[in-house]
Amino acid sequence: MEVVKATKEDIREWLVLAAEVEELFGPMVDDPLFIQTLERNIDEGRAFCMRENSDITGSPLLGGVMISTKHAPNYKIGWLAVSERARSKGVATMLMKHVLGQFQVPAEVSVVTFGEDTPTGLPARKLYEKFGFVPVKETVPHGPEGGSRQLFRLLLS
Template identity: 70%
Template structure:
């Protein structure tokens, strides 16, 4: 499983992946803001993906991640999703390892993920905790689908 920079040729497949997870994330595929954010992240080299069979740009995606590096040394994971067919096969961990290696220490990495009230979000919470992220007490607005959200922070020394 090779993590690579996403390209414009991956946008169609990225939106297919986004459609798979809209139940948890809320509407994205038809949201012009999400599409613009995705395009900007790709152009700025802050979108990474794993393609099926380590294929060429435009091949189906097993997973993808968007990051923000604008406020370094405070980094943000803005979006992480794995295709249903690739879950529990290490794709999310490979994406996480890749981006965490990009961040210069010392640093703070934050991510807003699903709250305890969303059973479908439990794998995401476990993933972040596996990598050392700690849930914060700060209140977070509910997601667009109505589910709770939780801020997680990782301190890199």
Template identity: 60%
Template sequence: MRVVNATLDDLKGWLELASEVEFLFGPMGNDPKFIQAVEKNMKQGSAFCVRDNDGLPGSKLLGGLLFSSSNAPNYKIGWLSVSSQARNKGVATALVGHVLRRTPAPAEVTVITFGEDSPDGQPARKFYEKLGFLPLDERIPNGPEGGSRQKFKLVLS
């Protein structure tokens, strides 16, 4: 399983991946702002993906991650999703591990994920906690589906 830079050829697969999790994040596949953000990250080299069978650009995506380094040494995972067929197979761990290895210490990496009251978001919370991210008390607006959100932070030293 290889993590690679996503290209514009991967956009269709990215939007298919996003459609699988719209019940958690709200509509994205037809959202011009989401599409623009994905395209921008692809052009900047900050969109990463795992393709099915390590395929060529445009192949089916198993997972994708958007990563921001614009405020280095404060970094941000802006979006992470894994296709339903590839969950619990190490795809998310590979994606996050890839960006963490590229992040020079000392640094802080943050991500906004689901609040404790979101049953469907518990796997994401547990995933970040397993990687050493800690929940912060910072107030975050609810997600588009109405569920609470919480910021997590990992300190790299």
């Protein structure tokens, strides 16, 4: 398994992955803004994925992540998801290691993840904490499913 840059041929499988997590992230598959964002991130080399067969574009995704480098050295992890069949197998950890390696230090990396009141979001919170992200007390709008969200930050030096 390896992390690779996503290509246009992967879009169909990104949408399959997005459909799996819509319950937590809200509607994406039929959202033109999500699709435009995905296409732009792919075009600009800021979408990374792990495929079941890393050498074959368009093969089913184990996980994917999109990052924002627009305001470097302040970076954002905008979207990270792992397929249900690939959870607890190190996919999210590999994606995180890869994207953190994309940022030039010193840097600040932020991500909005699930609040403590969203039990299904606990693995995401633990992932970010494992990498040294700390919760920030800034107010973040609730997610589409009604659960709270929390901003996490990481300082890289």
